[in-house]
Amino acid sequence: MKSALYVITGTFSVPAAALFVYNPQQRSLELLVDKGYKKSALQEIKLSVLPRHMDHFSANEPHPVHEMTKSSFYERNESSFSKLNAKLFIPLFAKDEFVGAISLGKKLGGATFRQSEKDVLRVVAHQMAITLYNSMLFLELTKKAAENKKLYESMRRIYHDTIQAFSAAIDAKDGYTKNHSYRVACYAVAIARELGWKKKEIEGIYIAGLLHDIGKIIIDTRVIKKGEGLTTPEINEIRRHPRISYDILSKINFPWRNIEQFVLHHHERMDGKGYPDALRSTELSDGIKILALVDAFDAMTTDRPYRDKLGLDEAFREVIKCGGTQFDEQITKTFLNLLHKEMNGDVKELQILPHLQQIDVNLFRDKEPGQKT
Ligand SMILES: [Fe+2]
Numbered sequence: 001m002k003s004a005l006y007v008i009t010g011t012f013s014v015p016a017a018a019l020f021v022y023n024p025q026q027r028s029l030e031l032l033v034d035k036g037y038k039k040s041a042l043q044e045i046k047l048s049v050l051p052r053h054m055d056h057f058s059a060n061e062p063h064p065v066h067e068m069t070k071s072s073f074y075e076r077n078e079s080s081f082s083k084l085n086a087k088l089f090i091p092l093f094a095k096d097e098f099v100g101a102i103s104l105g106k107k108l109g110g111a112t113f114r115q116s117e118k119d120v121l122r123v124v125a126h127q128m129a130i131t132l133y134n135s136m137l138f139l140e141l142t143k144k145a146a147e148n149k150k151l152y153e154s155m156r157r158i159y160h161d162t163i164q165a166f167s168a169a170i171d172a173k174d175g176y177t178k179n180h181s182y183r184v185a186c187y188a189v190a191i192a193r194e195l196g197w198k199k200k201e202i203e204g205i206y207i208a209g210l211l212h213d214i215g216k217i218i219i220d221t222r223v224i225k226k227g228e229g230l231t232t233p234e235i236n237e238i239r240r241h242p243r244i245s246y247d248i249l250s251k252i253n254f255p256w257r258n259i260e261q262f263v264l265h266h267h268e269r270m271d272g273k274g275y276p277d278a279l280r281s282t283e284l285s286d287g288i289k290i291l292a293l294v295d296a297f298d299a300m301t302t303d304r305p306y307r308d309k310l311g312l313d314e315a316f317r318e319v320i321k322c323g324g325t326q327f328d329e330q331i332t333k334t335f336l337n338l339l340h341k342e343m344n345g346d347v348k349e350l351q352i353l354p355h356l357q358q359i360d361v362n363l364f365r366d367k368e369p370g371q372k373t
Contacts, residue, residue, distance in 0.1 A: 012121070
């Protein structure tokens, strides 16, 4: 706009000119750029434009100011016109919308504007109006996009908070499994990151971790808390929970893929001896293999009513021993390597260790995972 105004002043020998942009909320023309005026001359200059005034404007047509002096628009803005020493006023319109105006001062030598000059000015003004209109449209769209982003972020937060609340409700059913779902989610994320998963997939496995046991909400609390010495009907009752989790979650249209599949099969084993479908390793996705491992790992490393937690050393050996039968070997290796790196301080951010309580890390420093202390 500045360049365009400079070209106009140079081409038509007008030392002073100003370009205004229309603010529909304020119903005023606000100064965007000017040339040839003293810095203080146009301070806070604004021209008031009411809708009825626009009816008298011809789109992008140069209006000699001396012909406008009887109009209410001129009378309303007389002092501004005099500050501008305006000789030509060009209202800018694009797509029938009033977007701004150009004011041109006196020509050098005091000559009047010829018709041919006004014709050129009309064409230039039209181009400037379109540019102004487009940039205003762009600003408006940018603002809307920012608002939408904010709205999306707030919805996403609500979504996450709701899922967290469900997760806490699941774990609250059994005091011993407090925060189990949260830890499973965190461990799963750590492995997924290590495997180079995409951001959205990582978010998906986090949500699956939080909700993997949601089906336990329906299972009898006494059976869940019993832990050991379960009768066959009680084992069968507990084993219903992945299917119930699946039934609950498959009704939700998640923005992440495969959540319900991960949850349905988190008790499957690589050797096909898991439940509910006794699937084999080749039929299981990495997401399922991750959840299966970290779910069992958290059970090993936390106290249960029927046994104390395993030491990390023991848990390591147990996980390695079950690699290939209960757990996927590659995923197991990834997990243990990551844990080993955390213990040796070879990572920027600890993702697993903070969740493991009362562990003497020094015992394991510089040892291979599973190596006896
Ligand atoms: Fe489970």
